[in-house]
Amino acid sequence: MDQNIILDVQSVNKDLDNGIKTFPILHNVSFIVRQGEWVSLVGPSGSGKTTLLGIMAGIDRPTQGRVILDGQDLNKLREGDLAKLRNQKLGIVFQNFYLINTMTALENVASPLFIRQDRRNCFNLAADMLHRVGLGHRLHNRPHQLSGGEQQRVAIARALVTEPSILYADEPTGNLDSSTGEQVLELMQELRRQMGLTLVMVTHDRQIARRSDRELHLYDGRLTDAKTLQPLGQAALTPASVWAG
């Protein structure tokens, strides 16, 4: 097996069932992500991007197919082991930040570390991470005292404080004005470079997608060729470097 593959999504199908009718949400989605890549997942609203990310994170299960994250088949893990894998390997950033309102920035960022280390160490690491995202002066503020851009920086710090191998971001700039969004994006790029992070970013902003190493286009739950909207063959899903190298 290719040692550099960190994420392997194999023939994922997802159907939703409302008791009367079955709605197909994802059809036969397959792709790989290599260590250090920045892959963007592009598609219109309702195309299945968030559903796919949930399955890639083991938050949701596919109807068929499987996801191998850092060598582990998510289908084969129990809830507790999945939670552990998520805590150790994965960082996730959402469009709506999802910070805990009753906690300070420092407590929010420290929270993923609580299950592993003593409190003082957690808070030290969290404070370092908040300094790295430019919020050293905001440690003791609660989310409602922060701007949208600052809240997303806290969420990024929380996602990265555990030093995950891969970061998923679901429209991370979708709730920010364009200049704040640009600053957040630049921060993510800088941290990615510093930490050697793999990044899968959902966006419907083509300008943002163009800056990534590779774009995957989802349309009606299928990976498609961006120009023709035709379903992709397997060959097209492999990074260009394979053919070049």
Ligand SMILES: Nc1ncnc2c1ncn2[C@@H]1O[C@H](COP(=O)(O)OP(=O)(O)O)[C@@H](O)[C@H]1O
């Ligand atoms: N819990 C749910 N119940 C019913 N339909 C859902 C649910 N979650 C998602 N969907 C449907 O699945 C499709 C894909 O949704 P989603 O993954 O959120 O797309 P995107 O993130 O690309 O906007 C949409 O048609 C949406 O209406």
Ligand SMILES: [Mg+2]
């Ligand atoms: Mg979505």
